[in-house]
Amino acid sequence: MKDVDQELKLYITQALHEIEKTGDIVLVSPVLEGAARTIAEKTKEAYIGEIFSHEELVFFRQLVAEAAHNDKLFCGELQATTGYTKDTVEELLEKLRGLTSYY
Numbered sequence: 001m002k003d004v005d006q007e008l009k010l011y012i013t014q015a016l017h018e019i020e021k022t023g024d025i026v027l028v029s030p031v032l033e034g035a036a037r038t039i040a041e042k043t044k045e046a047y048i049g050e051i052f053s054h055e056e057l058v059f060f061r062q063l064v065a066e067a068a069h070n071d072k073l074f075c076g077e078l079q080a081t082t083g084y085t086k087d088t089v090e091e092l093l094e095k096l097r098g099l100t101s102y103y
Helices: 004-021 033-048 054-069 071-075 078-082 086-100
Strands: none
Touching (some): 004 033, 054 086
């Protein structure tokens, strides 16, 4: 699965370079990773909304990872309660990893 954070920062960096070439903005730093990271963080906040903080999403990722890697959880009622199979939980974990990767 692709790393959404890395891809977002890459596209932002490319866009900043393109905008700077047209003369619309001037960045004082030759290294744009810091600016791209800040813009990516703010973009994710707008995209995810104010429902969950980054730390809360990391918590959910860890919870789903535990479910994905712990067969005992699937011996009980988890699959019956949620309707998610072990493979489906793995897919959900990959999606959460994309939202919560560290910088």
